[in-house]
Amino acid sequence: MIQVHHLNNSRSQRVLWLLEELGLDYEVIRYERDRATMRAPAALQKIHPLGKSPVITDTNLQGGSRVIAESGAIIEYLVETYGQGRLVPPPGSEERLRYTYWLHYAEGSAMPLLLLKLIFSRMPKGAPALVRPIVRGIAAKAQAMLVDPQLDTHMTFWADTLRAQGGWFAGADFTAADIQMSFPLEAAAARIELKPQHQPIRNFLELIHARPAYRRALEKGGPYELLR
Missing domain, CATH: 3.40.30.10 (Glutaredoxin)
Known part of the structure; x- marks a missing residue:
């Protein structure tokens, strides 16, 4: 079992x-x-x-x-x-290479940025009231200068890949790499306002949410x- x-x-x-x-x-x-x-x-x-x-x-x-x-x-x-x-995807195929990449990218590259976004957004809530405005300012500046530009680059990368591959990450077919990538995309959609150019991300989320499994x-x- x-x-x-x-x-x-x-x-x-x-x-x-x-x-x-x-x-x-x-x-x-x-x-x-x-x-x-x-x-x-x-x-x-x-x-x-x-x-x-x-x-x-x-x-x-x-x-x-x-x-x-x-x-x-x-x-x-x-x-x-x-x-x-x-x-x-079959071993040795281009799809398999993309599959392996996205399987490891999800936690290696995407989630650290999203975790930083979560930490900085929650920092002011945990700070003492007296210093909360200072902490809020530092957290906002860190997000604006460091985290948000990187996240925008990554989200554009996701959207461009989904657009080029017909809606999935590794190729034309749904794979376990899409399951692995679901968490970063759902986290991003929950914490960041998606722009018009991110429409493939919305489409991806709609597709996975409709799957019976x-x-x-x-x-x-x-x-x-x-x-x-």
């Missing part, structure tokens, strides 16, 4: 979606964020030393089990182990609201 250690409002929602797309049986073990700090509970450290989600355990193996963390590693493992060629994953994962 595959067990998904699922933290609410987190990247582990992508793992549920992938499992639904592959039609695999799995069990959801739920964890809730601390409402004050929004951090994962300490109980997750019993599964993996870093205590973060997503994490899966796979007990389908003879004589043992595996614990796998990091969404990209989990996606690669599930597709290679159970995909039977589904949701991945995506909807089933939401039903099993529970309410899904990205942190703002």
Whole structure:
């Protein structure tokens, strides 16, 4: 049995979606964020030393089990182990190269910027009232000078790629790379006003939200609201 250690409002929602797309049986073990700090509970450290989600355990193996963390590693493992060629382009193809790129880009390049956006936007709320205006000014300047220009460049890159590839990231067909890229695009749409040139991003989100497997994953994962 595959067990998904699922933290609410987190990247582990992508793992549920992938499992639904592959039609695999799995069990959801739920964890809730601390409402004050929004951090994962300490109980997750019993599964993996870093205590973060997503994490899966796979007990389908003879004589043992595996614990796998990091969404990209989990996606690669599930597709290679159970995909039977589904949701991945053929080896050696240009689509496969793009697939591999976007699978790693999502967490390596896109999410650090979006995390900075979240941190700077939340900084004034956690500051003492006396210095809150100063913190707000520093955070706003950091976003305007550092984060927002980079995010605009990346979002234009996403939109241009989706436009060129016909709506998906790796090529003409939907792949697991699109599942991996869904979180950055949904986070960006939640935190940043999309411009007219970003219409392919809107189209992508509409396409994935309409997929039956995506909807089933939401039903099993529970309410899904990205942190703002």
